[in-house]
Amino acid sequence: MEFYAQATRAIDALAALERELADGVEAEWAQRSATLEREIAIVAAGCVLVLLVLTYGLVAFYRATVGGLHHLNNAIDRAAEGDLTSDAVLPGRDEMADMSQRLRHMLRALSELVADVRSAAAVLGHVGLQLVQDSQQLAERTQSQAASLEQATSNVRAVAETVQANADSAQDIRRLTGELNRETERASELMQHTVGGLGSLQATSQRMTEIIGTIDGIAFQTNILALNAAVEAARAGEAGRGFAVVAAEVRRLAQRSQEAANEVRQLIAESAERVQGTVQEIRSVNEAMDVLVRGIRDIAARIGEMADASRQQSTALREVVAAVGDLDKVTYENSAMVERTTHRANRLMERTRDLDEAVHHMKLRQGTADEAYGLVQKALEHIRAVGYERAVEDFHDKSGPFVDRDLYVFVLDREGTYRVMGLDRAKVGTRVHDAPGINAEQFLADAWHRAEQGGGWIEYNILNPATGQVRAKSSYVVPLGDALLLGCGAYRSALRTEADGRPTSSALDD
Structure with missing residues (x-):
């Protein structure tokens, strides 16, 4: 019985020990669970934060990359459709922004190239038409x-x-x-x-x-x-x-x-x-x-x-x-x-018209010679419709129909004094001789030579007020009575030079 009592006591002690150990383990487990929960909460919060940062980064990357690409694609699509006036510049200094700058320069260069082609085609068309007429008269x-x-x-x-x-x-x-x-x-x-x-x-x-x-x-x-x-x-x-x-x-x-x-x-x-x-x-x-x-x-x-x-x-x-x-x-x-x-000149005119039609639908950043010729004809009709004095006011209206990008109407007298300067009214009263880059005497001689023949093209170097650079310009001039001439010209992408490298001015249809 004593053995049974000892055994009972041993069992009770062992049970007490087990309860004590269980309580300790439970307390330890609770403490560890609390710690683990805190760590899990911290990790979860960190994961959420990382996920938010990653999401923001993905969204920013999408907007910076995909959106930039979309913007560039839109600019390229418009350029493919013939609109070279779109601005493809992206903000920032990353590769996309650099690519947008390069695309912008390419569109500007392409616009200048197409403008040069259209201007050359327009001038060549007028000269070719005169050549055809002269050839027909010569044939007769x-x-x-x-x-x-x-x-x-x-x-x-x-x-x-x-x-x-x-x-x-x-x-x-x-x-x-x-x-x-x-x-x-x-x-x-x-x-x-x-x-x-x-x-x-x-x-x-x-x-x-x-x-x-x-x-x-x-x-x-x-x-x-x-x-x-x-x-x-x-x-x-x-x-x-x-x-x-x-x-x-x-x-x-x-x-x-x-x-x-x-x-x-x-x-x-x-x-x-x-x-x-x-x-x-x-x-x-x-x-x-x-x-x-x-x-x-x-x-x-x-x-x-x-x-x-x-x-x-x-x-x-x-x-x-x-x-x-x-x-x-x-x-x-x-x-x-x-x-x-005459037959070959007609074929040349057809090829010139084909060339002009191939690029005529494109929207350009700058004006072309055919648009300058049309602006001169419109200005003449306006003078006949409303009179010279009223027309002069309209020619200086920058929001009017006679100022288009870098195209503007000008009127000169025989001394080379501006009576009309559509892009900058402040230059009215100044002389052509004051403009940088121009051979004024040769310009006046060629311009009045063409005016006295009823109208024609001349080419010369002069400052482009829109860009501040000296560039070649092809202008169509017509007489306004005996003392004045009216003209409008399209700027070219390069300087006109003589064979010896010096700037020059000349009549294109001599």
């Missing part, structure tokens, strides 16, 4: 010239044939004139021989006159002798009657001889006068024949010269016909070449 004039040359060739050929016929006729006339000259010289010799014969006849007539005078003297003496014989017969009476009869007959014969001698003398005198007149007439005719012979000889010489000249002219005209024929051939070749040039 060349064809007209070819037709005129063909007509001239025909006329020159006809003239050559006429001159050849004239040369042949001149040769025939030369031969006939030579024969006439020889016949005239023979007639002159015969006339001189006749004059010599008439001189002998005149001398013979004079000699007959002298003989008749002698016969008349003999008749007079015979008559006196007959009178003396009659007187002596009367003195002799009957013995001298027969002698008186003979004396009377002798007297009658002497009287008849005297009368006949008087008639012959009269006839010889009349013949002598007629011979003398004939001699004078023949001498006059001889002198005329001499003049005629000299004239015919001179005519023969001149006809010979004319024949030689006609022959030379005929030869020269044949050469002219050949040369004109060659010129006519060259003219037709030039006409064909002009037609080919």
